[in-house]
Amino acid sequence: MKPASFDYHAPNTIEEVVTLKSQYGDDAKFLAGGQSLVPAMNFRIAQPSVLIDLNRVSDLSFIREDKKVIRIGSMARERHLEFDASIEKHAPLLHEAVPFIAHPQIRNRGTIGGSIVNADPAAELPVLMTALSAKLKAKSKSAERWIDAKDFFAGMFTTALMPDEVLAEIELPFAEARTGWSFMEVAPRAGDYALMGVATLVTLDENGKCKSAKLVYLNAGDGPVDAVEAAQSLVGESLNDTLIESAALHASEKEINPFGNMHASAEFQRHLAKTLTKQTLKIAAERATQEN
Amino acid sequence: MTHTITLTVNGQKYTREVEPRLLLSDFLRHELGLTGTHVGCEHGVCGACTIMFDGESARSCLMFAVQADGHEITTVEGLAKDKDDLHPLQQSFWEAHGLQCGYCTPGILMTMIPFLKQNPNPTEDEIRHALSGNLCRCTGYQHVVDAVKLASEKMREIED
Ligand SMILES: Cc1cc2nc3c(=O)[nH]c(=O)nc-3n(C[C@H](O)[C@H](O)[C@H](O)COP(=O)(O)OP(=O)(O)OC[C@H]3O[C@@H](n4cnc5c(N)ncnc54)[C@H](O)[C@@H]3O)c2cc1C
Ligand code: FES
Ligand code: FES
Numbered sequence: 001m002k003p004a005s006f007d008y009h010a011p012n013t014i015e016e017v018v019t020l021k022s023q024y025g026d027d028a029k030f031l032a033g034g035q036s037l038v039p040a041m042n043f044r045i046a047q048p049s050v051l052i053d054l055n056r057v058s059d060l061s062f063i064r065e066d067k068k069v070i071r072i073g074s075m076a077r078e079r080h081l082e083f084d085a086s087i088e089k090h091a092p093l094l095h096e097a098v099p100f101i102a103h104p105q106i107r108n109r110g111t112i113g114g115s116i117v118n119a120d121p122a123a124e125l126p127v128l129m130t131a132l133s134a135k136l137k138a139k140s141k142s143a144e145r146w147i148d149a150k151d152f153f154a155g156m157f158t159t160a161l162m163p164d165e166v167l168a169e170i171e172l173p174f175a176e177a178r179t180g181w182s183f184m185e186v187a188p189r190a191g192d193y194a195l196m197g198v199a200t201l202v203t204l205d206e207n208g209k210c211k212s213a214k215l216v217y218l219n220a221g222d223g224p225v226d227a228v229e230a231a232q233s234l235v236g237e238s239l240n241d242t243l244i245e246s247a248a249l250h251a252s253e254k255e256i257n258p259f260g261n262m263h264a265s266a267e268f269q270r271h272l273a274k275t276l277t278k279q280t281l282k283i284a285a286e287r288a289t290q291e292n
Numbered sequence: 293m294t295h296t297i298t299l300t301v302n303g304q305k306y307t308r309e310v311e312p313r314l315l316l317s318d319f320l321r322h323e324l325g326l327t328g329t330h331v332g333c334e335h336g337v338c339g340a341c342t343i344m345f346d347g348e349s350a351r352s353c354l355m356f357a358v359q360a361d362g363h364e365i366t367t368v369e370g371l372a373k374d375k376d377d378l379h380p381l382q383q384s385f386w387e388a389h390g391l392q393c394g395y396c397t398p399g400i401l402m403t404m405i406p407f408l409k410q411n412p413n414p415t416e417d418e419i420r421h422a423l424s425g426n427l428c429r430c431t432g433y434q435h436v437v438d439a440v441k442l443a444s445e446k447m448r449e450i451e452d
Contacts, residue, residue, distance in 0.1 A: 001334065002313065002315070002318075002334075003313045003315075004313065005311065005312070005313045006312055006313060007293065007312065008295065008312035008356070008358055010358075010359075031359075034354050034355060034356075034359075035336060035351075035354055038315075038336075038353075038354040038355070038356075039334075039335035039336050039354065042315075042334045042335055042353070043335065051312065053359060055359060079348075102425070103339075103424055103425025104349065104403075104407070104422070104425065105339065105342055105349045105350055105351055105403060105425050106336060106351070106425065108345075108348040108349060108350050109345075109350050109351070109354065109355075189424060190421055190424040191424045191425055
């Protein structure tokens with residue numbers, strides 16, 4: 001099908017972007033990579049009366065190091081995250097996970113900001129932002145505020161952004177010393193949305209005991225699912241098979257809430273979550289011993 | 293309201309008036325008559341509409357023509373100099389029977405050109421992975437994989 005008609009604006013500065021958005025509010029949608037919005041428009045699921053194209057805004061596609069954080073402009077393409085050296089070095093979890101997002105043709109256009117704001121529970125980037133404790137900068141005509149990733153995702157395709165705000169920038173802290181990571185997902189075909197996936201981080205203390213851990217799941221509820229209890233059960237301990245097994249069991253049975261779909265029953269999704277949790281925890285713990 | 297756009301397609305400059313809602317795929321096919329870019333699903337899944345946008349493969353069904361203002365596009369029509377002088381990738385598809393009905397072929401070619409540039413000597417696994425965003429309902433992919441492999445050999449020879 002073809003999209004309904006709309007008015008098109010292609011501003012060059014972020015100031016013009018927020019001015020336009022304050023003018024049109026909910027009638028206007030931002031056009032980033034278009035890889036989620038345009039399919040929805042072609043199906044007429046979305047029929048915005050105004051599109052504000054972000055592709056011509058200068059200085060919104062950067063990826064740069066700044067003291068102990070990486071700053072990423074919301075228009076940085078998924079393909080650029082994949083090959084960025086700072087991300088590989090300081091956010092290796094993100095580096096490992098980006099190739100799982102869609103296909104290269106989609107990643108060439110799709111942006112980090114677009115995927116985050118789209119807030120699809122099956123998407124990788126919202127899960128990764130949660131696991132990495134990202135901070136997200138929302139900007140409106142009159143104000144600017146930073147939102148923690150854990151407070152940003154407010155349910156299926158819903159975020160904490162106000163109708164007059166644009167997501168401008170993402171801040172990722174550098175990985176701490178002795179932090180191991182692992183991302184795994186199961187999809188019917190490379191590039192498809194996954195049936196289940198988990199982003200795992202383990203930080204060890206000087207004695208090799210677990211100092212902190214993160215287990216965040218995709219397609220496991222109505223947004224990124226942060227299994228805080230399972231992660232907490234590892235803290236202060238040496239990670240052995242028994243402990244990993246019980247954390248995986250707790251996360252997959254008690255903390256996630258998968259709905260099941262035509263490709264996988266909720267029961268199968270829980271099974272996948274358990275298996276992936278065990279595998280990723282082992283890899284992350286192993287890598288943590290090698291990272292200083 | 294229409295917008296005036298100027299863009300380069302296969303090395304040639306065009307200026308046209310477009311409505312914002314006109315998809316780039318429809319612009320190429322109906323405005324410019326470049327019907328080699330095929331349209332299958334219009335939601336980014338099948339890959340038939342894949343073109344090169346500033347040198348990188350992209351879905352033309354997921355962009356508006358108005359966004360292409362000032363940009364450079366290559367479609368399948370831009371590959372061969374003429375019908376007797378095919379691009380090595382096209383020649384390989386011919387020789388290795390990489391197509392049957394040909395519906396998916398332009399999208400696959402426009403995906404594989406940047407892929408082979410980045411991976412001049414790909415393994416079969418890498419080729420299959422790179423093909424995952426293009427659906428083919430005829431070939432079962434085996435001959436497509438063979439064709440890409442053959443092309444990588446031909447193109448490396450040309451480079452040497
Ligand atoms: C075939 C196919 C397969 C895919 N597979 C996957 C997959 O496996 N995993 C996955 O995660 N994704 C997948 N995607 C989606 C892809 O990653 C999208 O690129 C991404 O979800 C949206 O990013 P975008 O830049 O294209 O955003 P757009 O589609 O342009 O925008 C998405 C939404 O976010 C809003 N928005 C965009 N930028 C901003 C901003 N800066 N501030 C405020 N609002 C904004 C838009 O208004 C819109 O509502 C797939 C897409 C396709 C077509
Ligand atoms: S028509 Fe564009 S991907 Fe199918
Ligand atoms: S050759 Fe017919 S769809 Fe691929």
